[in-house]
Amino acid sequence: MTFFAFGLNHETAPVALRERFALREEAIRHLYRHVRLSPDAEYVVLSTCNRTEVYLFGRWADVHTLRAWMAERAGTTWPEPASFLVEDEAALLHLLEVTAGLKSLVLGDAQIFTQVKTAYQVAVEEEVVGTVMHRLMHTAFRGAKRVAAETVLGQGAASVSTAAAELARRHVEARPGGGPARAVMIGAGQMGRLALEALYARGFSEVLLINRTRARLEPLAAASGADVADWEERHRALADADVVIVATGADAPVLRAESVPTRTRSSECLLIDIAVPRNVDPAIDALPGYRVADLDWIDTCIGEVARQRQAARPAAQAICRELAQDFVTWVFHQQALQPAIHAIRETFETIRRQEIERHAHRFSEADRRELERLTGSIMQKLMAVPIVRLKDTDPGSIDFVRGVKLLSTLFSRPGCDDASEAESSALTQSRLLTEPARPEAPARSEEPAAGCPVASPQRGGESSVA
Template identity: 55%
Template sequence: MRFYAVGLNHECASLERTEAFALDAEDQEALYANLSLSADAEIVVISTCNRTEAYLYGREADVRQVEALLGQAAGERWPSQTAFQVQDEAAVRHLLQVASGLRSVVLGERQVFAQVKTAYQRAVDAGAVHSVMHRLLHTAFRAAKRVSSETALDQGAASVSTAAVEMARQDLTPATGPNTLAETDVVLVGAGKMGQLALEALTDDSPRSLTVVNRSSDRARDVAVSYGGMTVPWARRHEAVAAADLAVVATDAPDPVLSAASLPAPDDGTTLVVDVAMPRNVAPAVDNRSAYRVYDLDDLQAWTEGVRERRAEAVPAAEAICEDLLEDFVTWVFHQQALQPAIQAIRETFDTIREQEVDRHAHRTDLDRDEVDRLTESIM
């Protein structure tokens, strides 16, 4: 039995190829249901917008089976020449670095930690994880937490969407007050991917109100419901911006969607407008209006470049933490292998007792025998 990490990500494949093999929650559940791995093999599968990977404790034949099922889900042959595969310590190191944000498109981004935890829970629910992968995934969680608390790898906003929110926090909150947008009225103009990323970055702030404006009213409603907001018709976008403290503009329009002439004076004070679109969605003349302040991509890129440089300086310390925990995990594995015969004997004894007790008490529950077996085996 060996450790494997196999998959597609932004480091080895184009976004188009990675997206072709992306798995939604239903696809992942189907994959687990169709797996027939070697005895004692364990697996966790993760699929995000930038990676579809499997972390496996098993044999080479298990890897081939996983690749075949990934190809089956995508409706095409698994691209072995493009995909990556690493083994043993390199596989463990890869997972620790993924969970810690060292392998992300945006160095140090925090979202991947939550994505790994979700993938782990889905694997646990599918019965695909046992003692070894439990230990490995919790080691990865420890690595991510230590990297976050002991280094500057995830500090500051390094993507355009998160930078938009971070710059707004600094602009709109008092220097002596809490760094939050909780007392802010926010409007999002454009409900595409970039705009939703900005809303995700705003989640912890819980702004006082959120309004979503989009050409498609159905799209605006769907996004607004997801983030606890309301909608305003596209024709009233200028009024919505004037009523807000913060406007994030992120459409795919080829020309500006906000013009200086159409913007009324803000209801109260001034409005900060953050334009994260390319080409610009906010007419340059808006910045000349005394009641409006505009940040565009030039401002955001300058901000994020400085953050990326500071994060890059934290990489050696973050990698050292991962190596430290990798060593701990490898030591644990060696001890487990040395004790495996004794552990197996104890497990078999307890499993025999488990089966006897299930037989004795099966009539006392509405669950069928297979479900009782699954539940009690998970305790083992």
């Protein structure tokens, strides 16, 4: 089993290719439910406006299966030159840095943290994550919180939405004539709401809200004081707008070149498309009085924001490396524990089964079911004592290493002929590890290994199975 991170993002692929591989939540849930991976594989799929990536604890065959499914859905082959794939520690570090905003289009993007948490929640609901991925995702969340609290990476404009609003401000300030600027916001989702807040923070006072479902706009308009227009008015609203930000969940452009009206203002209208797939027809850019900026265009225009945050990058990366190393230590800890835990469970379960079968004739069917439940519960409680204490031991200490070896020896299930010798060796090791040296006690009669048949003494020193 290996850790993998792979997919496409704004660093590897242009927006035209990313939008082909973008996955809505319903598509991701379909993937979780219908695509079969290795029985013990665990994974999370993240798809945002800037990336479609998979974080996988599995095998190479699982990587091939997932890439084939994604390529087939996109109607193409897997874009090897425009994708990435990293393994092991590099994959862990990639996920931590994505969650902390270190890999975002806008360095320190605050929105990505919520997007990763949402992706994880969907994976949890679809039951495709287990102990390892649970631990890894929560490590990533802890890292993002530390980066936000301990560095200045998240200060200032912190998302694509706020970067779009900053571009809008610059565009309006550069237009001739001045005067009040009119902005149109199409889309009432999370990115749209963030962009609206950022527009007001940058001095826009005339904002028109448009959404396919008008009911979703009413609370937003009431809270912000913005005007509202029907969905059918979206093209006509462009005629006298200075800037338009578009962020809907549509799979195709919602603004088409053939429906765009003639400008009523002499200044140019800037349409900022921050959706993936793109929501603005690229052909509008060729029309008089209109200019289109998509995510690729935004990427070239936000270098200043990135430069201001570069100073915080080393400290943020150090936090991610520290937590990635902590996670690797935890993984080794778990791998070292598994033989001991398996030995404990197998030994206790064997003894439980033997005793139930031995006394089964004394109980009714109903009583036997209750006996199964009761003994199972007792077994779990008995197992918890050594396992919990061992897990609480520092995995880097010699006590941990000794404890794993001791438990594996104590609870291993050798053949009954070898049981006495094995148990004697285990008890001797236990005394050496846990007690100071002291004089040897007189020899005692040995007990048979747990779960082995009891021998009855016979004449002549022989024994037979009772």
